[in-house]
Every structure is written in structure tokens, then in C-alpha cells.
Amino acid sequence: MSTYWVRRPEGIKMSSHLITHLRHVDIAMPDLTQQLVFYRDLWGLTEVANDSGVHFLAAEGSPEQYIVRLRRDDLKRLDLVAFGAASMADVDELAAQLVKADVALVHAPRALDTPGGGYGLRFFDIDGRVVEVSSDVAVRKHRKIEERESIPVRLSHFVVNSPNPEATVAWYEQHLGFRLTDTMALPHMGGFMWFLRCNNFHHSLAIARGPHVANHHVSFEMRGIDEYMRGTGRLLRAGVEKLWGPGRHKAGDNTFSYFLDRAGNTVEYTTELEMIDEDTWHPTVFDATEPDVSDQWGTANAMNEYVASKSHNDPDKGVFVAPPI
Incomplete structure (x- = not known):
């Protein structure tokens, strides 16, 4: 695997870590x-x-x-x-x-x-x-998810598309104090996905290179591998279109099964997202042409133009327009 260290862009002043x-x-x-x-x-x-x-x-x-x-x-x-x-x-x-x-x-x-x-x-x-x-948002009464219960435990992470991702990454670093964990890259285009953290989860937000501003995917953490697979199977049996998976990424070491919701947004079941030591972590660039980077298991369908285009999603119609509620 090709890896090397990356530096934070020059001139970026970090805000304090106010996002939890x-x-x-x-x-x-x-x-x-x-x-x-x-x-x-x-x-x-x-x-x-x-x-x-x-x-x-x-x-x-x-x-x-x-x-x-x-x-x-x-x-x-x-x-x-x-x-x-x-x-x-x-x-x-x-x-x-x-x-x-x-x-x-x-x-x-x-x-x-x-x-x-x-x-x-x-x-x-x-x-x-x-x-x-x-x-100061009130805590909701919640419960332990039981063995074989294939429903989300929590929201895992959110990935967005940007036509100028380097600037978007720098903005989140500078203004919200996010830290770069890892980057995915391709030889012909350089970086195409940047994983950002606000705590010791590998990433809570990621920025992907895309043709326009849009959602890339929303990810939901499952209890474990068995629950993740059972949830994946339930969606398949219900006829929901699966985009990619099941597999296991290299960056973040998390499992993935991507589906389309009823509006064409990509949503993901995942589990076992990597926890890192912020004091010792160094960002790495992963070469996405190496098969085990996208999927360590080798079980997912190939990433192709159709999967990529669906992940690009439709252009967001709400850019610089505040929602009414």
C-alpha cells in the first residue's frame, strides 16, 4: 500500500475544539x-x-x-x-x-x-x-440494542460532495476545528475524499470531490457485524436498490453497505468505525487503485461509474437558502 504523511495547508489557523x-x-x-x-x-x-x-x-x-x-x-x-x-x-x-x-x-x-x-x-x-x-439539548431515554437486532445504534458520519473540496476541508478545519484523519487519492486526480474528525472517531464528516454541492451519503452505526449483515439482508429482501457492498473499507476500517433512499440519497449501514488516539495519529493518503483500500474483504461489487454517479447525487437545491424550519 502506498502511504505518505500529509501536512496541514499553510496559513490555516485552527479554532479551538468547540465541536464535540x-x-x-x-x-x-x-x-x-x-x-x-x-x-x-x-x-x-x-x-x-x-x-x-x-x-x-x-x-x-x-x-x-x-x-x-x-x-x-x-x-x-x-x-x-x-x-x-x-x-x-x-x-x-x-x-x-x-x-x-x-x-x-x-x-x-x-x-x-x-x-x-x-x-x-x-x-x-x-x-x-x-x-x-x-x-444543552436534553438527553433522550435510549436503550442497549440487543443481539441480532438489526436497527441503527447511532448516526455514524456524514459525507458531502464539493466541487472545491480542498477549500471546504480548509474551511472546516479553520472555522470549526475539525482535524484531518486520512485522505483517499487516485493517481490521475490526487485527493478525492478527506476524512475529518471532531472527536476520537476516525471521522464524523468527510468531504468528497464531486461535480456539484450535494449529499454524498449518511452513515448509520449498527451493533456489530451480524446486525449489520441482517440489516443489509432486510433491505435487499425488500427490494431496496443496493449501490455498493457489503464490504470493509481500509480508511476507518469500517464495514459498508450503501443503499438509495426513496429520494435518491445514498445511505449506509456500517459498524466498527475505527477509534483513534488523537495524540499519536498521523494522517495517511490511501491509494484507491489498490483493491483492499476500498474493500479489504473483496466481497463488494466493483466501484463503477454508475455507483459513483449515484453518490454524486442531484445538485442540492438548498445552497445558501436557509430552510423554513
Whole structure:
């Protein structure tokens, strides 16, 4: 395997580590009914609240109030991606840093009226996505996922497409304090996916090179290998289109089975995402032409143009437009 160390881009000043974890991903689409049935009845999430056609879905094993929010809209779009902060003071500090850096706020820190409440702000990232950062959200009563129970334990990570990923990576490093864990590269194009962390999970966010701004995939952690395979089988038996998998990636050492939801977004069942020691970790560039980098097991279908195009998704219609809720 070809590996080498990479350096952080020159001139990037790190913010303090104010982001603690990934909370939820909120998406909108024209056909809300089919999407709700998919995530609740097939994917294995639990509807915990709904308000005026907005549905909040939790993972039974997660203390987060919800990990997916669904909303009907005439356009297919990402409403927002939400991260946690440790305290109201950290939210205020982040807001002050963003304002000083001329980052456009959707709203300043305030009390939130979504399930669990809390205190948070929203702002646009460099590509026009809405990002929310919140603290003091009430913990949801959750439970241990049992053996052979093939439903998500928690939200694992979120991957987005950017036509200028180097700038997007630098933006998240500079303004939100994310750290580069690893990079995937191809000889003819260089880097095409950057894995970023905000805690000791290998990645909570990744940035992929794509033709336009869009969601790449949303990943959900399962209890273990058996539960991951049972969930994969349930989706296959239900006739849900599988894009790629089952297999096991090199970067992150996690399993993968990618499917399409009812709006054409890619979603993933995974498990065993690598935990790292931040004090000793050095980023590595992985050569994706080596077969075991994409899939250590050799069990997944080949990554081809069709799989790649579906992962590129449709252009996000919500860029630099704040969601109504």
C-alpha cells in the first residue's frame, strides 16, 4: 500500500475544539410519505415527534433526541447538518469567531424549539450548506440494542460532495476545528475524499470531490457485524436498490453497505468505525487503485461509474437558502 504523511495547508489557523460530535442530518424532498416509510419501517429508526409535516426520527441506541429530520419541500435539498458543543459558552464563543471571520449566520445563538430544546446557532458553510451547532439539548431515554437486532445504534458520519473540496476541508478545519484523519487519492486526480474528525472517531464528516454541492451519503452505526449483515439482508429482501457492498473499507476500517433512499440519497449501514488516539495519529493518503483500500474483504461489487454517479447525487437545491424550519 502506498502511504505518505500529509501536512496541514499553510496559513490555516485552527479554532479551538468547540465541536464535540455529530447530532443529526435534516433533509427535505417532494415525496415525504415514501421517505418516512423508508426510514421508519425499513431502515429502522423510531419516529419520536412530528410537527406540521416535519418528522423527527431517533436511533434506539442513541441519546440524541433525533438523528434524522424529514420535511416535505418542492425541492430535494439538505436542510442542515447539526453538531454538538459542550456548553452555551462554547456556542457563544463559536458564534463570535464566525462573525469575526465574516461567516454568514442564519441566526445568532438562541433557544431552540426542536425536540430536546437546547441553545444553538445556524450558519452557512463555504459551499452554502446550513450548519447548526447546539448545546444543552436534553438527553433522550435510549436503550442497549440487543443481539441480532438489526436497527441503527447511532448516526455514524456524514459525507458531502464539493466541487472545491480542498477549500471546504480548509474551511472546516479553520472555522470549526475539525482535524484531518486520512485522505483517499487516485493517481490521475490526487485527493478525492478527506476524512475529518471532531472527536476520537476516525471521522464524523468527510468531504468528497464531486461535480456539484450535494449529499454524498449518511452513515448509520449498527451493533456489530451480524446486525449489520441482517440489516443489509432486510433491505435487499425488500427490494431496496443496493449501490455498493457489503464490504470493509481500509480508511476507518469500517464495514459498508450503501443503499438509495426513496429520494435518491445514498445511505449506509456500517459498524466498527475505527477509534483513534488523537495524540499519536498521523494522517495517511490511501491509494484507491489498490483493491483492499476500498474493500479489504473483496466481497463488494466493483466501484463503477454508475455507483459513483449515484453518490454524486442531484445538485442540492438548498445552497445558501436557509430552510423554513
